[in-house]
Amino acid sequence: MTTTRVAVPRKGRPLEAVLERLAARTGTTELADDIISTLRYEKAITKGNQTAEDDVYHRLAEYSGLDDPTQPEYTLLRDDRDGMPRRVVFDSVTVPTAHGDVQLVGREEPFRALRTHEFALGFDSADLVLEEVVQLRDDALTSIEEINDRIDPLDTDVRVVTGLGDTVYHTLLATPDVVDAQDRPLGREFVRNYDGEFCISPRYERLVEAVLGTAALDGITFTYPENGNEEEADIAATGIGVYLTVTGSTARDHDLELGERLFPSETVLLENARERDAMTEDVGDLFAEPEETALQSV
Known part of the structure; x- marks a missing residue:
């Protein structure tokens, strides 16, 4: 056979x-x-x-x-x-x-x-x-x-x-201070109107560019978690970023708000x-x- x-x-x-x-x-x-x-x-x-x-x-x-x-x-x-x-x-x-x-x-x-x-x-x-x-x-x-x-x-x-x-999701995460800076939901349009540092895993840089769209990245500078650090902790220190989430419990432990699910992993x-x-x-x-x-x- x-x-x-x-x-x-x-x-x-x-x-x-x-x-x-x-x-x-x-x-x-x-x-x-x-x-x-x-x-x-x-x-x-x-x-x-x-x-x-x-x-x-x-x-x-x-x-x-x-x-x-x-x-x-x-x-x-x-x-x-x-x-x-x-x-x-x-x-x-x-x-x-x-x-x-x-x-x-x-x-x-x-x-x-x-x-x-x-x-x-x-x-x-x-x-x-x-x-x-x-x-x-x-x-x-x-x-x-x-x-x-x-x-x-x-x-x-x-x-x-x-x-x-x-499925788990690449999800937008941000601190309440960053979220409150704009009068709109934490989603792609939010990122399009955001300028500053944006924390991601270095292995997902091209993926993040694809799922946000390159037009949304004007004024954004990518930063990356320090070796050994929890990604959610470094996103909290930066103020905004993208990370894989299932329940979002770890993100909430770092006082992060969950935004749009950008793409299924x-x-x-x-x-x-x-x-x-x-x-x-x-x-x-x-x-x-x-x-x-x-x-x-x-």
Whole structure:
């Protein structure tokens, strides 16, 4: 039977979203739960919140089903924490489906693996697509559905097919003093009429420019959190900025007001149009919600 390879992140929320979506379509809930719980446990060990009796190499051997592709395999990567410990991350697993076997293959940067035509299908954060390839324009990018219109076809053959709904938001945050300085809601128009420092994570500079629109950035100077500081604390010190929020509780702890949700940080299904065939289309449909269709024909 034909096997379709799909690039996925090696760890974190995007990988969990993919596993949960595939489990919902194939009934492999136990497999998904096993991979998710293993990686969460290993993350806790790396962060020092859990201890393990066996060393990392014994744990890796215990987890990995090398003789059975339908059992998950894992690998080791250097973590960027102090001491650079080795961390167990996802490597691969094969799941039988009605459209043939689907092999999930872990990659550090799935989006870039699709750009180099290593895969036809893959999953990655929408954030990375904005950081890598969307065109910056005066008008703001406001939704996942608008991404493909901002991708130059000469730059890449990769397009967004659909989102998985594991959404947190890049949200405007500001102190009450800054909010009270204008008689309007804390949103894009507020930023358009604001001059001064604006605190963001340096890895999201291009994303912020895209979702606010370049016309809103006149008179604004980006600042960045100090290493080791909570982003919300530095935004509070600056007065205004953008950060990822779920409930907003940490922002409120720093006396920040929550403004407009600028853009969803969501795992998205990606396709390299040049590598598309009938099998990859069927597998793509497997991951999409029944009522969803592709965002744009490519």
